Amino acid sequence: xxxxxxxxxxxxxxxxxxxxxxxxxxxxxxxxxxxxxxxxxxxxxxxxxxxxxxxxxxxxxxxxxxxxxxxxxxxxxxxxxxxxxxxxxxxxxxxxxxxxxxxxxxxxxxxxxxxxxxxxxxxxxxxxxxxxxxxxxxxxxxxxxxxxxxxxxxxxxxxxxxxxxxxxxxxxxxxxxxxxxxxxxxxxxxxxxxxxxxxxxxxxxxxxxxxxxxxxxxxxxxxxxxxxxxxxxxxxxxxxxxxxxxxxxxxxxxxxxxxxxxxxxxxxxxxxxxxxxxxxxxxxxxxxxxxxxxxxxxxxxxxxxxxxxxxxxxxxxxxxxxxxxxxxxxxxxxxxxxxxxxxxxxxxxxxxxxxxxxxxxxxxxxxxxx
Amino acid sequence: xxxxxxxxxxxxxxxxxxxxxxxxxxxxxxxxxxxxxxxxxxxxxxxxxxxxxxxxxxxxxxxxxxxxxxxxxxxxxxxxxxxxxxxxxxxxxxxxxxxxxxxxxxxxxxxxxxxxxxxxxxxxxxxxxxxxxxxxxxxxxxxxxxxxxxxxxxxxxxxxxxxxxxxxxxxxxxxxxxxxxxxxxxxxxxxxxxxxxxxxxxxxxxxxxxxxxxxxxxxxxxxxxxxxxxxxxxxxxxxxxxxxxxxxxxxxxxxxxxxxxxxx
Numbered sequence: 001x002x003x004x005x006x007x008x009x010x011x012x013x014x015x016x017x018x019x020x021x022x023x024x025x026x027x028x029x030x031x032x033x034x035x036x037x038x039x040x041x042x043x044x045x046x047x048x049x050x051x052x053x054x055x056x057x058x059x060x061x062x063x064x065x066x067x068x069x070x071x072x073x074x075x076x077x078x079x080x081x082x083x084x085x086x087x088x089x090x091x092x093x094x095x096x097x098x099x100x101x102x103x104x105x106x107x108x109x110x111x112x113x114x115x116x117x118x119x120x121x122x123x124x125x126x127x128x129x130x131x132x133x134x135x136x137x138x139x140x141x142x143x144x145x146x147x148x149x150x151x152x153x154x155x156x157x158x159x160x161x162x163x164x165x166x167x168x169x170x171x172x173x174x175x176x177x178x179x180x181x182x183x184x185x186x187x188x189x190x191x192x193x194x195x196x197x198x199x200x201x202x203x204x205x206x207x208x209x210x211x212x213x214x215x216x217x218x219x220x221x222x223x224x225x226x227x228x229x230x231x232x233x234x235x236x237x238x239x240x241x242x243x244x245x246x247x248x249x250x251x252x253x254x255x256x257x258x259x260x261x262x263x264x265x266x267x268x269x270x271x272x273x274x275x276x277x278x279x280x281x282x283x284x285x286x287x288x289x290x291x292x293x294x295x296x297x298x299x300x301x302x303x304x305x306x307x308x309x310x311x312x313x314x315x316x317x318x319x320x321x322x323x324x325x326x327x328x329x330x331x332x333x334x335x336x337x338x339x340x341x342x343x344x345x346x347x348x349x350x351x352x353x354x355x356x357x358x359x360x361x362x363x364x365x366x367x368x369x370x
Numbered sequence: 371x372x373x374x375x376x377x378x379x380x381x382x383x384x385x386x387x388x389x390x391x392x393x394x395x396x397x398x399x400x401x402x403x404x405x406x407x408x409x410x411x412x413x414x415x416x417x418x419x420x421x422x423x424x425x426x427x428x429x430x431x432x433x434x435x436x437x438x439x440x441x442x443x444x445x446x447x448x449x450x451x452x453x454x455x456x457x458x459x460x461x462x463x464x465x466x467x468x469x470x471x472x473x474x475x476x477x478x479x480x481x482x483x484x485x486x487x488x489x490x491x492x493x494x495x496x497x498x499x500x501x502x503x504x505x506x507x508x509x510x511x512x513x514x515x516x517x518x519x520x521x522x523x524x525x526x527x528x529x530x531x532x533x534x535x536x537x538x539x540x541x542x543x544x545x546x547x548x549x550x551x552x553x554x555x556x557x558x559x560x561x562x563x564x565x566x567x568x569x570x571x572x573x574x575x576x577x578x579x580x581x582x583x584x585x586x587x588x589x590x591x592x593x594x595x596x597x598x599x600x601x602x603x604x605x606x607x608x609x610x611x612x613x614x615x616x617x618x619x620x621x622x623x624x625x626x627x628x629x630x631x632x633x634x
Contacts, residue, residue: 011505203494206483210491213480220440222466222495222544277482339482339524 012201019341020197023283024190027053031186041181052290053185054247056283057192059270061239063282064196065232066271068205070212071142074264075149078156079237081259082129083122083244085160088173091118091249096175103165115179119245126241130234138230142215145229153264160256172255180250188246192239196279197341204231262318266293269325275335280342285335292324293317392453393417394439394470394548394580399448401434401604408434410604411448416580418547421570423591423612424584426601427624432584433475435601436550439582440472441465453547469497471546471579473537475553481526485517485536488525489543496544508543515539515569531562535569542573548580549573555587563590570594592616 030049038046062076089097089104090111097109113121137148160167167173199205208228210218215225248254266289274285296317299310313319328335337345395415401408409431416422424432437443439450441462449458452468471492480488489511493504512518515535520528525536534554541549551570555563567590574581585591591598591612598615600607608618615621 206487206491207495209483209487210480210495213482214478216442216462217474217478218480218491219462220442220466220472221492221540222463222497223491224461224463 015201016194016197018343019201019279020194022342022346023193023197023280026283027056027186027189027193031182034182046182048290048294050180050182050185050250051247052286053182053189054180054243054250055267055270055286055290056189057243057246058240059267059274059282059286060189060192060196060279061236061243062267062271063276063279064199064239065236067276067278067282068200068208068212069229069232070276071229072146072268073149073236074146074268075152075156076237076240076267077259077264078153079126079130079240080244080247080263081156081160081256082126083241083246084248084254084259085167085173086122086125086241087118087245087248088176089166090121091177091179092173092175093177100168100173100175101166103163114177115184115249118179118249119242122245123238123242126244127234127238129241130237134230134233134237138226138233153260157256157260160259167256170255170257172253174253176248176252178249178252180246185246185250188242192243193279193283195235195239196282199232199235200279204228208232265318266321269321272325272335273328275337275339277334277339278337278341280340280345281335281337284337284342288336289321292321296320392547393451394453394582395451396435396439396445397449397451399435399438399445399450401431401438401443402446407604409438409445412601412604412606414582414599414606414609416548416582418580419574419578420597421574421581421583421595423595423598424582424601425586425588425591425598426607429603430601431604432601433552436472436552436582436584439465440470440550463495466495466544466546467497469545469547469579470550471496471541471544471548472550473534473541473552473554475556475584477530477533477537479525479533479536479540482524484522485525485528486512486521488536489517489539492540492543497546499545502545511539511543530557534558538569538573542577546577546579548582549577551581551583551585553585554583555585555590558587560589563587566590567594 030053034046034049037043058076058080062073065071065076066073089101089108090113092100093112094110097104101109133152137145137152140148161170163169200209207218207223207225208231210221210223211225211228219225244259270285270289271282272285273288274283275281300312300314300316302312332338340348393415395413397413398411399409399413400411412431412435414422414424414435424435426432434443438445441450441457441460441464444459449456451457452465452470455468457465457468480491483491486508489508490504493502493507493511509518512521515538517532517535517539520532525533528536538551538554554570555566558566570581570583571594573579583591583594595612597610598612599609600615600618600621602624607624608615608621610618
């Protein structure tokens with residue numbers, strides 16, 4: 001008990017709770033809206049909110065690696081795919097599996113697992129795959145590393161598209177059971193946020209951030225940059241695979257095209273818009289991008305923007321998202337939240353609000369560290 | 371990879387001698403950059419608890435020697451020993467774990483991390499010592515270097531002088547036995563340089579580490595160091611006490627010249 005009490009009162013836990021609590025509140029609010037608006041678990045709004053919560057897991061997973069290491073990964077969609085395909089192997093009913101996955105060994109053919117075992121096995125396979133490729137990737141220099149993650153994406157896509165016996169190639173997979181509800185999606189989104197915040201404030205996370213700022217002086221300070229990157233790479237890939245499994249058990253049918261450039265671009269845009277350096281940025285970016293996409297999809301499909309007729313252009317959502325990402329990169333290159341988590345912004349806003357009313361303490365100017 | 375040099379039995383004897391002591395030393399270090407001979411056979415030993423000055427004109431190889439000692443460059447030939455271990459080809463973080471801390475000529479902080487986090491990285495990544503209370507250590511160092519007030523500010527938001535202090539605090543947080551300072555007095559006025567002298571004296575007294583300091587501020591170096599090592603064009607020109615170095619004809623001719631007559 002004493003150990004537990006000390007942990008709670010430590011600087012680490014205080015930082016974790018201060019940052020994670022506002023984010024969890026936002027996620028739970030999203031869940032409540034969904035549960036109230038669609039108590040039967042159906043309809044477009046419900047689908048949108050559940051997919052948003054799963055997207056949060058994907059973006060937060062990417063933030064763990066890319067945000068702390070400063071190395072852009074183009075390959076995380078491959079791990080989302082690993083999670084989705086692994087889930088299909090262990091959950092699709094046997095009768096269908098014999099038809100769509102003729103390559104599976106007998107013991108896997110019979111598996112019709114539920115939510116939790118599927119999540120576990122997907123996460124494990126994702127972590128294993130990352131642990132193997134990470135041995136090579138994490139030893140490279142920063143730019144080479146980013147390039148090789150792109151290679152990883154292309155290789156994974158090649159496998160998903162051509163390994164007929166296990167993936168059904170480009171025809172895609174179907175008949176997964178619906179196991180992900182809004183409560184489960186929200187639970188895992190909260191867990192992902194909590195883990196990412198804990199990682200950021202942990203020793204490994206701190207070392208990794210130091211290497212992002214200056215790899216050479218981090219090494220000279222005693223940081224094994226390769227080890228820090230490897231740890232984050234595996235952890236973040238495992239979380240991506242978990243998200244892939246949740247996603248597959250909600251969307252039920254998918255193909256290799258669902259884990260490729262368009263998705264990578266969308267995920268990265270979310271992170272860039274919100275801000276790479278913070279977990280809050282991942283959440284805010286995912287929220288803003290989801291809303292923009294939703295509004296623009298309406299325009300694309302129905303030629304209707306808030307009741308005004310506009311011409312239908314296919315691919316409009318992608319173009320606008322690219323434009324917004326570009327503007328953010330030019331005018332606010334560190335993203336909307338830049339270097340401060342939501343709790344930091346709340347403190348800033350409070351200080352500004354009080355400024356008119358009472359005099360600030362002399363040292364208050366240093367607090368924000370502009 | 372440094373080329374192995376066939377130096378015969380003499381070299382072996384020297385190595386086993388080096389292996390026994392607790393020093394940081396460069397042995398006949400050569401470093402070539404595409405034909406530029408930055409270092410051409412320099413030997414230097416730093417004992418714990420002593421303050422050694424490394425001086426020489428621009429381009430004489432001072433920073434290169436610091437980079438070889440801290441593992442940033444592998445030498446073209448020659449060896450680097452740290453506390454009885456051959457660390458010639460080891461990575462910088464391994465050398466840091468053995469107790470070598472350093473600062474950089476053009477301050478290299480973790481700019482977007484807070485001052486506290488900068489020092490914390492040093493504490494949790496440096497030389498391993500049983501039973502260290504990292505938080506308490508970090509607090510003490512912040513206090514010692516007058517950084518407590520700006521502990522939560524981003525490092526890049528601090529004025530130049532304070533950033534220099536953060537860099538020294540970060541290096542010390544790793545519990546180094548050897549501290550390498552690359553031009554810590556650059557850009558400082560006389561009063562600040564006097565303060566730095568006090569700081570380094572205090573560091574040696576309280577932490578007991580050996581300090582190797584590169585600087586052009588001869589007023590500082592002459593007052594601070596017990597021993598001075600003079601480099602010129604990649605070779606050792608002279609080495610000895612400040613008095614000896616000051617009296618050395620070659621040193622006066624090549625490097626010190628009028629500066630000595632005016633300043634000291």
